[in-house]
Amino acid sequence: MKKRQGMSEGFIDELHNVLGKSVVLSGADIDARYHHDLAGNPVPKPRAVVRPRTTEDVSVLLRLCHREGVPVTTQGGMTGLVRGALPNANEIVLSMERMNSVEEVDASAGVAIAQAGTPLQKLQGRVEQDGLMFPLDLGARGSCTIGGNISTNAGGNRVIRYGMTRDLILGLEVVTADGTVLKGLHKYIKNNTGIDLKQLFIGSEGILGVVTRAALRVFPAPAERQVALCALPSFGQVMALLKLARKSLGGDLTAFEVMWNAYYRQTVERVKGVVRPLPTHHPFYVLLEASGSDAERIRDGLEKMLETAMGDNLILDATLSTSNASVAAIWRIRDSSVELGRSFPFTARMGFDVSVAIDRMEEYADTLDARVKAIDPQAFTIVMGHVGDGNLHPSVYHEHTPDKHDEFEKLVYDLTGEFGGSISAEHGIGILRRPYLKMSRTEEEIETMRTLKRALDPKNILNPGRIFTV
Amino acid sequence: MKKRQGMSEGFIDELHNVLGKSVVLSGADIDARYHHDLAGNPVPKPRAVVRPRTTEDVSVLLRLCHREGVPVTTQGGMTGLVRGALPNANEIVLSMERMNSVEEVDASAGVAIAQAGTPLQKLQGRVEQDGLMFPLDLGARGSCTIGGNISTNAGGNRVIRYGMTRDLILGLEVVTADGTVLKGLHKYIKNNTGIDLKQLFIGSEGILGVVTRAALRVFPAPAERQVALCALPSFGQVMALLKLARKSLGGDLTAFEVMWNAYYRQTVERVKGVVRPLPTHHPFYVLLEASGSDAERIRDGLEKMLETAMGDNLILDATLSTSNASVAAIWRIRDSSVELGRSFPFTARMGFDVSVAIDRMEEYADTLDARVKAIDPQAFTIVMGHVGDGNLHPSVYHEHTPDKHDEFEKLVYDLTGEFGGSISAEHGIGILRRPYLKMSRTEEEIETMRTLKRALDPKNILNPGRIFTV
Structure with a gap:
């Protein structure tokens, strides 16, 4: 991005005055984490880091930035992979880290309301206390935030059953570029009352608005989770196994992950602490998870399916999880791609x-x-x-x-x-x-995206240059 | 709507010349069905009815209407309930009735591609030939079209398992107000490449663009469908039964419909041909459907759940479908609301x-x-x-x-x-x-909807006045 003319000398002072010293950090108070990527590479230090406590703070900030034409980059857990949240020169960082509360969990309606800066794992843990599950799950769960998940439409391990983040959103509160607050925290699955505005902000990487709170779908926590690891002779058999699993497990099938031989073999050989439940010479390996609230049904269904798959020569070998520890051990193989890369x-x-x-x-x-x-x-x-x-x-x-x-x-x-x-x-476009x-x-399509960006953010202040240039 | 100045005298002639006589109907050639509502009440006759054969026809029409500022109302099966598709004075009708082909059914990818004018029932029937199911289902299935379903984000009977129409859309081809064709027939569940434009056109009642083709999710057809009708003493028990059904049937629960006493009683007493599987004095009745590809599992699951519900005193009485005919007979009670009204x-x-x-x-x-x-x-x-x-x-x-x-x-x-x-x-806003x-x-929120409308349809030619006035 070329340098903006807009920011007057006194602008950071004005932010300090209006929002308070604890909300607006500048100069030496800016920690390195706001302008270093995952690998620790620095980018230019932002002019300020603003850490709102409330939606009103976000609104005030954007109203002022809109007035001055000052660009803002919104930060969640900084776990993105496409350089979407690192500040460009002259941008102000809007960090959602202080808006991290789970405000409401309603089991009968199947809804949780969380602030955008809530870490995914914190939300998962909170709803678990009420016997519920928020199905979104990915490796970065400890650091990534709900707001980041929403703005990138995160996928992860359970998409086959529960869909992408988009499918888990009932309503959003969003602040648009000029500080307008869209109070759309609707809780209904069915709500056909005009253009469904929330869809615009899901997956658009923060270029159209800043998500501040979300009404999220939660489900009864499954009582049982079973994982099978299967070895298969060809990709044709992988497709046949997927078809069989969909048919016989129906909505209990919650993951179907495939590893080509090289992935499985190299991971169990090279990554420390990874077990080797099956030999390493088979062409394909499938990690298949079934889960649900009726434990007996899950166990029986999975065993029966594996018997059928053996009988039909779809699989050469298989191992079934016998404990929570073995579920984790099998998932560990699939989740070790970063460690494999470093090996x-x-x-x-x-x-x-x-x-x-x-x-x-x-x-x-x-x-x-x-x-x-x-x-x-x-x-x-x-x-x-x-x-x-x-x-x-x-x-x-x-x-x-x-x-x-x-x-x-x-x-x-x-x-x-x-x-x-x-x-x-899954990962988005960002700048990379x-x-x-x-x-x-x-x-x-790209030109239509630009039209929307110009309409909702005419001064191009929200995450400018991400996805496309205007 | 106030009368537009835009339409020059020779405009209909120009449409005739450019699109052909068979595509553009005017004067006495315009059938009453294009300007009468479901109850047969007339509205003013439109200036012309355009029946495109191709996406290119739609594009040409909109380009010309955009140039002249001529408003257009798009018609599907005309089964809407909010007066969204009846022409206002001076509008041209764009009828999708000739774009009614199912172009592709891909079982391995789980995708069907249909033109927007395809009747829902025709699509359902076509994918059934390949052992598949398109889950959207509603009473108007014989007349309503896929395009209409998309523009109203139709709900219907299986939302509890498969979601709204929005959840069944992988990609859309859309013509925007100036005739631009957005070729977005993507077939992927996961596609995070910028703003998800298709979401704008789903449920926005045709005010932002005309859907011409859709890539739709299809699923393996369930081999078994079982329906139970239950009588319950209170709404508290209704909620408890829903919780139990979700827990024990999981993803096999495909409908949970509730009738208050008056609905059940009046329907079985007044509507001809409706059976009476249970006495009429109970406070609440629940129609509960389970379906899936494993027949044994569906039957066992439903029977076991009903036993538990009886044991826990959630239900007072119940009857289980024993044949396809009895499934249809129980659904008939739930689907007789229009006949009940007329009685x-x-x-x-x-x-x-x-x-x-x-x-x-x-x-x-x-x-x-x-x-x-x-x-x-x-x-x-x-x-x-x-x-x-x-x-x-x-x-x-x-x-x-x-x-x-x-x-x-x-x-x-x-x-x-x-x-x-x-x-x-479910039904949308329309004009009513x-x-x-x-x-x-x-x-x-409404002002933001207006901003989007102005950005994508600056001359306000697509279904003007539906949802809101600009």
């Missing part, structure tokens, strides 16, 4: 996040590997993903040079475009993937 | 569609009845609804006078506002409910 010294790992039609996933993975090797015979790919949702996370490992990095990135996004896939299933947005959206 | 001669029936918190539904219904009787001691209420989704359909029966009509309408919407409910759970939009949306 290869001198090698750069580039992680991707694409959606591809399931019946073309094998072809996609094979083509990717062949093209990667054509560029660099030493490079290799490791693939796994939420196959039940059509989502793959392929990684490319290579000796890092900036040229190669760009070449591999282009390769993956071009290939995804050729397959008619989505270049970002902006050059590739056009692989998944048409020019007319 | 009272000389009495006007006013149907409503509200969302209210489930633990306040009984109080809502009782208060409604008391207030209705305070206005007119001869008037009465009949209540039923999709209670599992928080949605009630109360009806007010009275000797019709225009004054009373307005008074009862105000009463229901005021009461819904007092209960913090939604004045339109426009005066009451402010009961469910704040001034700031």
Whole structure:
């Protein structure tokens, strides 16, 4: 972003005066965490960090920034992967960290109301006290916030049963660019009263408004969770197993994760503390979870399904969790992708996040590997993903040079475009993937996004330059 | 709407020339169905009826209408209940009736692609041929179209399991007001690549764009469907039964419909051809459906749940469907609300569609009845609804006078506002409910809707005056 002219010298002083010293940090009071990425790389220090206590604080801040044309970047747990929340030069950081309360849990209505800065794990824990579950779950649960989950439409491990974050939102309170508060904390599943404004703010990475509170769907906590790890001879059998699992487990199927041989083998061999429940020579491994409130039904259903799968030669081998500890141990394999990446010294790992039609996933993975090797015979790919949702996370490992990095990135996004896939299933666009947005959206779609941005944020102050430039 | 200045004398001729005689009907060629409501009441004849064969036809039409500032009303199956699709004076009708093909059914991806004018029942039937189900279902299935379902975010009978129409949409092709085609027929569950534009067009009643094609989620067809009708002593037991059903049936619970005594009793006594599976003196009746692909599991689950409910004194009596015919016979009771309305001669029936918190539904219904009787001691209420989704359909029966009509309408919407409910759970706002939009949306929300309308349709040509005036 080019430097703005708007911010007058006294603007930070005005913020101090209006919002209070404890809300507005500047100069030496700004901690490094507000302007360093996950890897610890610094970006320029923001002019100020504003930490609102209330929705009214957010409204006051944005009204003033709108008046002056001062850009603002909103920060949640800073666990995003696309450089969406790191401040650009001259931006003010709006940190939601102090608005972190779960305000209400209503079991009979199936609703919880949380402030946007609430860490996901804190919300999960709070509703558990009432025998409930908020189904969204992802590796960053300890740090990521509800507001960040909403603005990125987070996916995670249970999408196959409960959908994306979007599907878990009943209502939102949002502050728009000029400080207007949209009080839309509706609690109803069914509410067809005009344009459903909340949808605009879910997944749009904070460029149209700042989410301050959310009414979220919560469900009865499952009494039982069982996990099976299966070994399969081919991707055709993986698809057949998915079909069988959907049929026989119905709504009790809560995860269907696939690991290509390289992922499983390398993880159990290289990552410390990971168990090896099955031998490492099989072509594919499926982690399959069933859960629900009727323990007997879950156990019987899963066992019966595995018997059928064995009988039909869909699976070569399988192991079933026998305790909470073994559930965790099996999930640990699937959740160790970051540790696996770090286990290869001198090698750069580039992680991707694409959606591809399931019946073309094998072809996609094979083509990717062949093209990667054509560029660099030493490079290799490791693939796994939420196959039940059509989502793959392929990684490319290579000796890092900036040229190669760009070449591999282009390769993956071009290939995804050729397959008619989505270049970002879960993680969003931010700044890092902006050059590739056009692989998944048409020019007319992007232009319509710009029209919306101009209408709702005419001075372009909210997370400017994220997703697209205006 | 005040009369537009825009339409030049030769405009209809230009449409004829550009789109062809068979696409553009005018004068005596315009059938009554394009300008009569469901009850057969006429509105002014439109200047022309345009029946596009392709998305390109829609684009050409809107480009020309945008140029001239000519308003257009889009028509699907004309089964809406809020006067959204009847033309206002001087509007051109855009009928989607010729774009009625199911273009693709992909079982492995779980996607069907249909043109917007496809009748719902036609789509249901087409995917059934491939062993699949499109879960949306409502009484108007034979006439209503996919495009109409999308633009009104239709609900219906299976929301408790599959969600609203919004939850079944993967991608949309949409033509915006100036004729731009947004090619967004994405097929992925997970696709976080910028603002999710399709959400804008779902449920916004055609004021932001014309949906031309949709990529829809389809599911394996359930092999088994079982229905129980239960009699209950109080609304407290109704809530307890819902909790039990959710817990023990999990994702197999596909409907939970509640009838207050008056609805059940009057329906089985007055509507011809309706059976009476249970006596008529119980306070509440619940229709509960379980379905899935594992027949044995569905039957066992439902029987076990009913035993528990009997043991816990939640239900006084129950009957279980023993055949497809008995499933249909029990559903027939629930689906006879229109026939019930017609069975009272000389009495006007006013149907409503509200969302209210489930633990306040009984109080809502009782208060409604008391207030209705305070206005007119001869008037009465009949209540039923999709209670599992928080949605009630109360009806007010009275000797019709225009004054009373307005008074009862105000009463229901005021009461819904007092209960913090939604004045339109499923049916939308259209023109009929426009005066009451402010009961469910704040001034700031409605003003933001206007901002979006102005940005995407600056000449206000798409369904003008529906939901709000600009």
